[in-house]
Structure formats: C-alpha cells, structure tokens
Amino acid sequence: MIGRHHAVTAVSPVSSGGGAHFAFTDRWGGVSAAPYGELNLGGAVGDDSAAVLANRERAARSLGLDPTQVVWMNQVHGRDVAVVDGPWPDGSEIPAVDAVVTARRGLPLAVLTADCTPVLLADPVAGIAAAAHAGRPGLVAGVVPAVVEVMVTLGAQPSRITAHTGPAVCGRCYEVPAEMRSEVAEAVPGSWSETSWGTPAVDVTAGVHAQLEALGVRDRHKSPACTLESGDHFSYRRDRTTGRLAGYVWLD
Secondary structure (H helix, E strand, C coil), X not given: CCECCECCCCCCCCECCCCEEEEECCCCCCCCCCCCCCCCCCCCCCCCHHHHHHHHHHHHHHCCCCHHHCECCECCCCCCEEEECCCCCCCCCCCECCEEEECCCCCCEEEEECXXXXXXXXXXXXXXXXXXXXXXXXXXXXXXXXHHHHHHHCCCXXXXXXXXXXCXXXXXXXXXXXXXXXXXXXXXXXXXXXXXXXXXXXXXHHHHHHHHXXXXXXXXXXXXXXXXXXXXXXXXXXXXXXXXXXXXXXXX
C-alpha cells in the first residue's frame, strides 16, 4: 500500500513463483491538493492534470514501472474487455472498456476506483494478466466472467489464475434500496447483504468472489479495507468530489 511516509509496495503476495505482481494504492504520498489529496490517480475527476501525471509517475516509479507503459482504461461501468499488447498510442482516444487483458509480460495494467471493486488477475504460467473495474452495474453486467473468458481464450486456465480484489466499499456500508438489492442478488446471489444498521445493502466484492469461484478461480485474495470507512482511501459515496485509487498488475 502507499503510505503517508513510505512508497508503494505490492499487496501480499508480492509475487508468485511465476512472477505475477499485484499492487493497490491508498490516498497518501502524492501532490494533489484537497479534495483530491494526495495521491489522486484519476484523470477525469476535476483535479489538476499536471498533479495527476506527477502522481501516476510517482506511483509507477515506486513499483519499478515505467509510467509511460501503464495501460489505463476509460471506465464506463460495462462489461467490454480490450486485449492490449502495449500502451495506447499518444493522442489516441482511450476506449470505453472496464477490463484489459494482456499476453505481454512486463506490461502493467491499471484500474481506477473510489468504492467500486478493483479486480486483478494473472495466470503466470500462460503469461496472461488482466485488470477489471467491477462496480454494481459491472458486476450485474458480468465484467468478471467476461474478462476471465478472454483470458481463457488466450491460454489461461482458471485453476492457475490468481485473483486479488482491492479496497472497496464493503457490504456493511453499501446501502441500496431493497428493490435494487433484489435485482442485483437475482443476477449475482452472492452479493446480497445488509448494512451494519440493518438496511438493504449490496456486497460487490463478495459478488465478484462468488463469480470467480463459479468460474473455477480458487486462488483468491481480498483486501480488508472498506473505502467508505477508511480515511486512508478515496470514497465517492462518502465525499463525492474526491480522487481515485489504482490497482496495478503485471507479469515478469
């Protein structure tokens, strides 16, 4: 995690035997001013663009990555997946997708969140990595099954995939109308939840893990951090105008 007084490190495990790396940021260690302070990595939330670029460079360098090689997405809460073999060309429009997959070792993929669930996936044997953005609409739309399907077409096997979900709003805090909870749970039963104060809720991360389990992905890891409860993380539901966290995945 990125800490107030230290640099980015990867979440546990730092790497697999096959050289898969996963990392999630918190909000500290950057140059953005309030309300985006400090390490806002989102370029479409109203922050100064120079600050965002500086933050992205700082985060990437701390992970030993070339910031110009990181593949970002134009996330739209859908299920479309892009297969990439390099960063988007300078000046080109980043496509509207909510997952990216690569078969190129060394190419870092990134996903932005501020309550939604970031999903990082890798099959080190096949050399396939993926990053996905799973909010409530994307969960229902099936972005997680879609990205795993693309990984499999490129040679990955679910039994070899390692999955990490990062900081996200938890099922005890994500309050929704009862009708919405029923609609989401009908599509993804594992997402049914209740807030700590007894009202209807959705647990997106639990839904993601239920989908991964059904797909045969057994090696799964979940961040304990709830973005809404944690002052160390950005939360759109809590603050509205705020920054974005990032999750990174790459293979040696």
